[in-house]
Amino acid sequence: MVVNAFDQALRQQSLPALQREALGTVQINLTKRCNLACHHCHVESSPKRTEELSRSDAERIVTLLDASPGVECVDLTGGAPELAHTFRYLVAQARARGLRVIDRCNLTVLFEPGQEDTAEFLAANRVEVVASMPCYTKENVEAQRGKRVFDPSIRGLQKLNALGYGAADGELLLDLVYNPIGASLPPDPASLEQDYRRELGELFEIRFNRLIAIANMPIKRWADWLHRGGEYAGYIRLLEDSFNPETVANLMCRELISIAHDGSLYDCDFNQQLELPAPVPARTIWQLESFDELGAAAIATDTHCFGCTAGNGSSCGGALIQV
Numbered sequence: 001m002v003v004n005a006f007d008q009a010l011r012q013q014s015l016p017a018l019q020r021e022a023l024g025t026v027q028i029n030l031t032k033r034c035n036l037a038c039h040h041c042h043v044e045s046s047p048k049r050t051e052e053l054s055r056s057d058a059e060r061i062v063t064l065l066d067a068s069p070g071v072e073c074v075d076l077t078g079g080a081p082e083l084a085h086t087f088r089y090l091v092a093q094a095r096a097r098g099l100r101v102i103d104r105c106n107l108t109v110l111f112e113p114g115q116e117d118t119a120e121f122l123a124a125n126r127v128e129v130v131a132s133m134p135c136y137t138k139e140n141v142e143a144q145r146g147k148r149v150f151d152p153s154i155r156g157l158q159k160l161n162a163l164g165y166g167a168a169d170g171e172l173l174l175d176l177v178y179n180p181i182g183a184s185l186p187p188d189p190a191s192l193e194q195d196y197r198r199e200l201g202e203l204f205e206i207r208f209n210r211l212i213a214i215a216n217m218p219i220k221r222w223a224d225w226l227h228r229g230g231e232y233a234g235y236i237r238l239l240e241d242s243f244n245p246e247t248v249a250n251l252m253c254r255e256l257i258s259i260a261h262d263g264s265l266y267d268c269d270f271n272q273q274l275e276l277p278a279p280v281p282a283r284t285i286w287q288l289e290s291f292d293e294l295g296a297a298a299i300a301t302d303t304h305c306f307g308c309t310a311g312n313g314s315s316c317g318g319a320l321i322q323v
Contacts, residue, residue: 005240006305013245018253018299020267023068023291025256027075027316028053028061029269030084032261035112038132038145039225042217042273045079052079057263058086060285062093068291073100075256075316077269080109082118095125102128104316107156108149119156123163128173130212130316131157136199140181157206166207175210183226183235185242185311186213189319212318215239217270217307239306247313250320253299259285267299269316270307276300 007017031052034045065071074094081087081103094101103122110119122129131153135141138150145153157174160166166174176196180186193211200206216222218235226232257278258266263285266272279298282288313320 004302006301006303009243015245015248018301020295020297020299021254023070023255023257023295025073025075026071026291027256028259029077029261030081030087031079033083034078034080035109036106036145042220042222044220051261052084053086053261055086058090064288064291065097067289070292075102077104080106082109082115091125091127102130104130106132107153110156110159111152119159119163123172129165130175130177133176134179136196144181154204161207166209174208175212176208178211178213179216183231185215189213215307215310215314217304219270219304220273239310242310243306244309244311247309247320251308252315257294270304271300
C-alpha cells in the first residue's frame with residue numbers, strides 16, 4: 001500500500017491514521033455557481049457554473065437529518081449557496097428541526113437579482129453567517145476576489161449589522177473569513193482580529209463576532225495560480241515544514257461529512273473538489289439510512305491535508321489551536 005506524505009507525517013509523530021468520531025456537522029456544497037470567480041477558490045466557482053443540488057436530493061438530506069440524532073449543524077456552502085434553488089428549503093427544514101445552520105456568504109451575493117430579501121431571510125431564521133472578507137483594505141480584497149467587490153462587501157456587512165448581526169449578545173452570529181493574499185500561512189488570528197475590528201469599525205462602523213483565519217488550500221484554482229507563479233513547490237514545502245501535530249485532534253473532518261451537489265459523500269469539502277471519496281460503504285446520500293452510520297470511519301487523506309495542519313491549523317471554523 002502506498003502511504004502518502006501526510007500519513008507518513010502522522011506515523012512519524014506516533015499518531016494513528018485519521019478516523020471520524022461522532023458526526024456532528026453535515027456540510028452541503030449546494031452549487032458551484034457563484035457571482036464571483038475568486039483567485040483562491042478551491043471549488044473553481046464562477047457565474048458560468050450551473051451544477052447545483054436537486055430538490056429530490058435536498059429532500060433526501062432532510063429525511064436523513066430526521067434519522068440522525070447526532071447531527072447538530074447544517075453547514076451550507078458553494079459557490080454562492082444562496083443562488084441554489086434548494087437553499088431556502090434546506091434552511092427552513094433544518095431550523096424547524098432545531099439545528100444550527102451556517103451560511104458561507106460572499107456578501108456581494110446579497111445584491112444579486114432575486115436576492116434582495118436574502119439578508120432578512122437569514123435573520124428571520126437565525127442563520128449563522130460566515131462571510132468572506134479576505135482583508136480590510138480595498139486593494140487586497142480586490143486583488144484576491146476581483147474588481148468592484150470591496151464596496152458591495154462593505155455594504156453587505158452594513159446591511160447584516162442593521163438587522164442585528166454581529167452584536168455582542170451573539171443572537172445573530174456574523175463571523176468574517178480571512179485568507180492570505182499570497183503563498184503564506186495566516187498570521188496570528190488574535191492580533192489580526194484586532195486590526196479588523198479597528199479598521200472596519202473606524203471606517204465603516206462595522207461589527208462582527210469573530211475572525212476566522214483560513215489557509216489557502218493548494219488545489220484547483222489556487223494551485224493553478226501557484227503553478228503560474230512558480231510557487232507551488234515552495235508552498236507545499238512550507239505547509240509540510242509547518243506541520244503541527246497538536247492540530248490533528250481538532251481537525252474538522254473528525255466530526256463532519258461533506259455532500260456534493262450530486263449527493264455524493266466526502267470527508268471534507270477539499271476532498272470533494274479533488275474527488276477523493278470517503279472510505280465508507282455508502283458513496284451517496286441514497287445509500288444511507290442515517291448520517292450517524294458515518295461515525296467511527298476512516299478518513300481519506302493526501303498531501304493537501306497539510307493545509308489544515310500547518311501552524312495553528314486551519315478549518316472552516318478557523319485555527320485549530322490557541323497560541
